[in-house]
Each structure stands twice: as C-alpha cells, then as structure tokens.
Amino acid sequence: MEARPVEWLRARLPRLAAATTAAEQRSEAAVVAERTAALLRGGVPAARAIALISADAPPASEVGIVGGRVADGVPVPSALAAAAEPEWRVLAVAWRLAEVCGAPLAPALQRIAESLRELDRMRERRSVLLAGPRATVRMVAALPILALLLGLLLGFDPVPVLVGPAGAVIAAVGAGLLGVGVQWSRLLQRRAAREDAIAGLPSELLWVALGGGAPPAVAMRIVVDHVDAFGAEWVPFVGFCSGSPLLATVAAAESAGVPMRPLLLEQAVAERVAAAARLEREAERLGVRVLLPLGVCVLPSFIVLGVLPVVLSMFGAA
Template sequence: MWKRLRELIYARASRAGELVAGSAQGAQTEQRNEATVVAERAAALLRGGVPPARAFAVIAADASSTSATGVIAARITDGVPIPSALAANDAPEWRVLAVAWRLAEECGAPLAPALQRIAYALRELDQMRERRSVLLAGPRATVRMVAALPILALLLGVLLGFDPVPVLLSPAGAVIASVGTGLLGVGVHWSRVMQRRAANDDQIAGLPFELMWVALGGGAPPPAAARHVVDRVDHYGAEWVPFDGFCSGSSLHSTLAAAESAGVPMRPLLLEQADAERVASAARLEREAERLGVRVLLPLGVCVLPAFIVLGVVPVVLSMFGAV
C-alpha cells in the first residue's frame, strides 16, 4: 500500500503544475457555496427517506439549468452515477463530496451523516474565506493608497503653482515617466501576487480524518478503509486530500494506532482530530494574514515609494527650478 501511495503522491505533484484556473474568483466562490448547500440539503432529504436520485431532482428544482446543481441533476437523469456527476464539476469541493458519497456507497456507511460532515467542513471553509477577506483588507487598502501617491503628488504640485506637465513631456521627462511607471507597475504587481497567493490558499484541513470516518462507518477494518479512501481520492482527483496523510507516521496513522492500543472507538476520535486540524488551520490563516501585512511593505518600500519620488517629487522639483 505504501508503494502505491508514493506513486500517487508523485503523480499528484506532477499534475499540480498543469492545473489552470478555470473561472473568475467570484464564480468560484458561488460554486463553493452551492456545493455546501447541496451537501446540506441532500443530507436532510436522505434522512427523510428520499432516494438519492430523487433528492437531487428536488434540490435542482429551485436551481437554473446552467447552475452546477442543475448540471449535476441533468447528468444523473442521463444515467451518470451520482459521485461521477458530482466529480465532473470543475471545483475541488464537488470532488471531495463525490469521494465521500462513493465511500459511503462502497463501505456500506450511512450516507446522510457522511454528507452532513462534509457539509460542515465546507461551511467552515466558507467562514474561513470570509475571515481571510477581512484580514487581507488592510494590506489591499495599503497597496491602493500608496500606489495613488505619485498622482496625488503631481496634483499637489499643480495646486501649489508648479506645473510638472512640461517636465514630463520633455525628453528627460519621458525617461522619468518610464522609470517611475515601471517601478510602480512592478511594485503593485509584486504586492498583488503576494495577496493572491494568500487569497487562493484554499483547502479543508482534516479531510483524511473525515473520509476515514466515513469509510469506517460500514464496519471495514482500518487498512481496508484506508485503501478505499486512497483509491477513491485518486479516482476522482480530490486534490484537497493529501495522499501523504495516509502514510505511516502521519497524524491519521498515529490517531488510529492510539485508538487501537487504548481500545477506544476510532470514529469519534477521528472527528475530534479533524476538528482540531481545522482549528489549527484557522490559526495559521490568521498568522499568515498578519505576516502579509508586514511582507507587503517590501514591494512598497523597494518599488512603489521610489516610484512616488520619481513620478511625484522629481518633476515638481524640476519645475520649481525651471530645469526644463
């Protein structure tokens, strides 16, 4: 099994470099929220005795045919298995949901509780995104404010009676404008790349524990349950579930071993550990957002502030002394 896991880890690492963002951030957020709602509603309908295919038809009744839910329902109507219909959507949330659904079917675990746990994890991810957006608002505002300083300096020079426009239209001014604009563009792009990396760091912590909890729900022994989880994760391409989380020495492996040696039920311990992983992930998010507020000063100090001097101060000074 460990050899197979290593092969999957390497395969995933090679595929990671080939992933391309498919849609805008707003559309992605809408899809993610929709996956959460679908998981919650499906769990509720299944608890009420509604068959799975019928449950999706009920959920899709209020959705447009072009929405992810409508597309899934159409695939299911055409005879596509529900997990495959879920995984065909181009968003990680749907693939995680597909893995959980298929695991419950294969292992004989109750489907509604499995979907409810995934819905709970997805809901926490939505809350984490909202929290991250608040934490990143400060660095974004700082970048916008500092990027506007060159223009404000030029306007201030005009208000004080100095006209920097002839300076900028001169041959020397063309060089000044080119250097200043280049520095400003590099600084803004640099800071935005830093913000984008922080904003796109989406994943659900503790998923190996959640999926093992689902697989064990049908009574399978831990080694067989782990094989089921790894196979389904690989089959549906659920990139948020790290393969190394199932290897010997991982936190999941240690938790299962501790539960077995102590003679306590494994499934409650797995859920507790999943919750603990998400709490730790939220704490890391806050730390990274706070560090970003400091790191963003690097492109501002190296590029944007020199651009302010070149574009906003030098033309005004030259116009004051009539250099051009």
C-alpha cells in the same frame, strides 16, 4: 404518524436556495449536501433528492448540470465528480464511500457539508485579513498621481517637465519602479491567498468509511482507492502515509482500545484549527512583508513621478 409528502419538503427548498444567493462565497456543494441529507432523513430516495434540488437551480449552474447527469442515468457520485470545482469531488468520494462501505448516507453528507462550511468561513476570514495590505498597496500606488495634482493646486505646473526631454526618463524610471512594486506586492498577496483546501479531510473520509463496520485497514484502503478514482485533489495522499496525523490517531485508538470514529472527528477539527492559526500568522506577516516593495519601489516612484517634476518646475527646468 403520517409521513410527510415530498411536496411538503420541496416547498421548503427555495428557502435554502434564497439563502445561497445571499452569500457569495457559499459553497454550492455544501448546499447540495445539506439539502440532500435533509431529504434523505425525510424518506426521499437519493436520486429523487438530487432531482428535487436541481429543479430549483439554473440549468447552467453546477447543481443544474449535476442534476441533468443524474437524470440521464449517471450514478450520483460520478455526476458529482464530473463538476468543475474540487469540492464536488470531495462530496463524490464521501457519497461513494457510504455506498460501498454500507455507512448511513445522510450523516456522511452532513459531515462533509460542515467541512465545506468551514472552507466558506476560511475564505471570508482570509478576505478580511488581506483587506488591510491590499488597501495599503492601492493607496501608496496612487501617491504619484496625487502628488502631481497637489503640485497643480499649489500653482506649480509639472506638465512641461513631463513632456520635455527629461520627462521620458522620469516617466520611464517612475513607471518602472511603480510597476515592479505593485507586481511584487500582488505576488506576496497571492502567496498568502493560496489555493483553497480543507484540512482534516482524510480523517473525515475514514470516519465515513468506518461507519459501515469495515476494519480500519480495509476502510483506509477503500478511501485511498476512491480518492484516486475520483481525483479528489483536496485530499492529499500524504495524509495516509506513515507519520501522518491520521495514522497516529488510528494507532492511538487501537492501542487504547477506544472507539476510533470520535477520535477521527476530533483530529479533523484540530487540523482545521491549526490551519486557521496559520492563516492568521501569514496575514500578519504579509502586513510586514508588503512594506518591502512599498519602500524599495513604490515610494521611490512617488518621488520620481510625483515630487521631482514639481521640484523641477519650481526652478523653471523644462
């Protein structure tokens, strides 16, 4: 069977690049991992695959910068680890583990790409879940201005009250309550939208290391060493400590005498399902918690800024 030329593969890479620009939240590292795995299966060497992929990327993008480092002679894992986003360091660890342990590189990259895709889905889901509370805060924060406009439409002029002696007190109290309420609500939202991470990465990286045939204890030590060396902050060291799901899975596989790698993948999937469930619960709780700053601060500011000047103008107080 005639081998496919590199030009045939490269001609199809812009399709993936166009798909990348269509999704704002799509991970560049996941795209690189997927495309590299496809090129490796087509017989393209790893360094050449990175060069082909980076040739279609803007020079200032992370992909272009990584390609430039590789072109300058930097090893691919080191070039990936020097990128700004944490997901690149996860990819660098997986790449280096495949090299050190002798595991097939293409399946390892494909697996990490699937994990990063899960992160994209989590980001999208979180954005949908938090859209309701965010819209509620914006709507309630606009109520004082709407109340003033409504008073003007009804024929009451609250402007003399606001510019008079009592206006400074009303404005200070109302603005203070509104500012506190909005900032309180935003703090609750930021806690719900905590820093991105991928659950189950320790299990998947150990799955990569075991692909070369290393004993589990040796493979785990290699994984920990490279996580530390590349500074992969999304891979918590507690995941390798006693009592972690990873060690429980390893112990269960060894005691039962069954293949360990499939169990590791199942454990990683289970951890991601649990993380998605936690995201759902936290979003639902946020919808209730956000009512506290709205009721304590924002609604009183609506009364002070929007209702009180109209009422005073009705009685002729200036």
